[in-house]
Amino acid sequence: xxxxxxxxxxxxxxxxxxxxxxxxxxxxxxxxxxxxxxxxxxxxxxxxxxxxxxxxxxxxxxxxxxxxxxxxxxxxxxxxxxxxxxxxxxxxxxxxxxxxxxxxxxxxxxxxxxxxxxxxxxxxxxxxxxxxxxxxxxxxxxxxxxxxxxxxxxxxxxxxxxxxxxxxxxxxxxxxxxxxxxxxxxxxxxxxxxxxxxxxxxxxxxxxxxxxxxxxxxxxxxxxxxxxxxxxxxxxxxxxxxxxxxxxxxxxxxxxxxxxxxxxxxxxxxxxxxxxxxxxxxxxxxxxxxxxxxxxxxxxxxxxxxxxxxxxxxxxxxxxxxxxxxxxxxxxxxxxxxxxxxxxxxxxxxxxxxxxxxxxxxxxxxxxxxxxxxxxxxxxxxxxxx
Numbered sequence: 001x002x003x004x005x006x007x008x009x010x011x012x013x014x015x016x017x018x019x020x021x022x023x024x025x026x027x028x029x030x031x032x033x034x035x036x037x038x039x040x041x042x043x044x045x046x047x048x049x050x051x052x053x054x055x056x057x058x059x060x061x062x063x064x065x066x067x068x069x070x071x072x073x074x075x076x077x078x079x080x081x082x083x084x085x086x087x088x089x090x091x092x093x094x095x096x097x098x099x100x101x102x103x104x105x106x107x108x109x110x111x112x113x114x115x116x117x118x119x120x121x122x123x124x125x126x127x128x129x130x131x132x133x134x135x136x137x138x139x140x141x142x143x144x145x146x147x148x149x150x151x152x153x154x155x156x157x158x159x160x161x162x163x164x165x166x167x168x169x170x171x172x173x174x175x176x177x178x179x180x181x182x183x184x185x186x187x188x189x190x191x192x193x194x195x196x197x198x199x200x201x202x203x204x205x206x207x208x209x210x211x212x213x214x215x216x217x218x219x220x221x222x223x224x225x226x227x228x229x230x231x232x233x234x235x236x237x238x239x240x241x242x243x244x245x246x247x248x249x250x251x252x253x254x255x256x257x258x259x260x261x262x263x264x265x266x267x268x269x270x271x272x273x274x275x276x277x278x279x280x281x282x283x284x285x286x287x288x289x290x291x292x293x294x295x296x297x298x299x300x301x302x303x304x305x306x307x308x309x310x311x312x313x314x315x316x317x318x319x320x321x322x323x324x325x326x327x328x329x330x331x332x333x334x335x336x337x338x339x340x341x342x343x344x345x346x347x348x349x350x351x352x353x354x355x356x357x358x359x360x361x362x363x364x365x366x367x368x369x370x371x372x373x374x375x376x377x378x379x380x381x382x383x384x385x386x
Contacts, residue, residue, distance in 0.1 A: 010102065013037070015028035015029065024295075028100060037310065039094070044312065050326055054335060058291055066339060067344065070082070070086075086348040101178060111202060128152045129271045131150075133148070137164045138166065165274075173201055180203075192218065197213065241262065285327065
């Protein structure tokens with residue numbers, strides 16, 4: 001694979017970000033990315049991986065609802081008819097989900113990493129803590145993983161081992177073309193309603209930053225001062241220099257030598273982590289998959305959600321604990337919509353194969369029990385003879 005082919009592949013898969021929004025597991029830039037990743041994992045790991053987590057009868061029901069005229073049945077003598085019917089879909093074209101891909105990132109990764117390091121350095125002077133995007137910020141029953149978040153603790157928020165309870169004092173999203181709607185509209189709406197005091201949207205491609213401050217429950221755009229500096233209301237002694245963000249280090253200058261923050265003296269405010277709270281793995285993994293979507297609770301999200309790390313190849317993607325992702329994605333998408341992701345003949349083949357394997361397993365178990373009973377009878381007879 002050439003560098004260009006690799007870049008195209010990376011841009012075609014969703015961003016490695018998992019969030020809980022309105023009871024749905026949201027990947028990357030929205031529900032379309034969740035469906036895209038679900039489809040790619042079912043293709044790479046096989047439909048059987050998904051069938052292991054759901055009632056197969058529901059899959060047959062979904063196929064019957066989507067294709068009422070088809071001869072669906074699970075009886076042996078009708079399997080041939082079903083397979084013959086499904087074979088007609090040789091040119092099946094599923095929904096175009098390419099908009100769920102990560103897309104061009106420009107300097108997204110560099111700016112996110114650079115800013116995170118800068119804020120971490122500043123935190124030693126002003127107090128507070130900065131969190132990366134894998135850490136969850138809880139707003140009600142929603143769980144967001146901002147690119148960067150900075151917080152001071154009570155009374156606005158509390159830090160637990162696996163999440164921040166309440167809005168961070170500052171949230172930053174480094175957007176990209178494929179994520180503009182998610183960051184500027186969807187996230188803005190939820191962050192505003194959730195009480196995030198400062199929300200910065202950074203656009204590396206346009207070299208623009210939108211500073212939003214919560215005033216009387218609504219976000220109001222805030223311009224830099226006449227010298228191009230932005231003063232953060234929560235920390236009057238902290239100043240941000242937006243223009244510095246677009247400068248690239250020279251060959252003699254390391255990135256850490258650039259500074260986008262200036263700090264006047266301020267007594268650091270320590271943050272204490274709470275010991276209680278929800279934990280990863282605290283609930284048994286029992287996904288409730290149905291024909292229609294089933295909401296995921298925040299407790300389930302924290303307990304089940306794998307690390308947001310999508311990796312693999314064009315043939316097979318995986319994400320953290322792939323089994324957990326599959327269960328949560330199936331709950332979010334529902335079986336009816338999941339069945340649409342792949343051709344009908346693929347589902348029919350997988351369902352028939354699973355049914356046959358189950359019957360073969362039952363037959364083998366019956367044979368083993370028969371052998372065990374016969375062996376026990378022989379041993380009993382020998383003991384009595386002795």
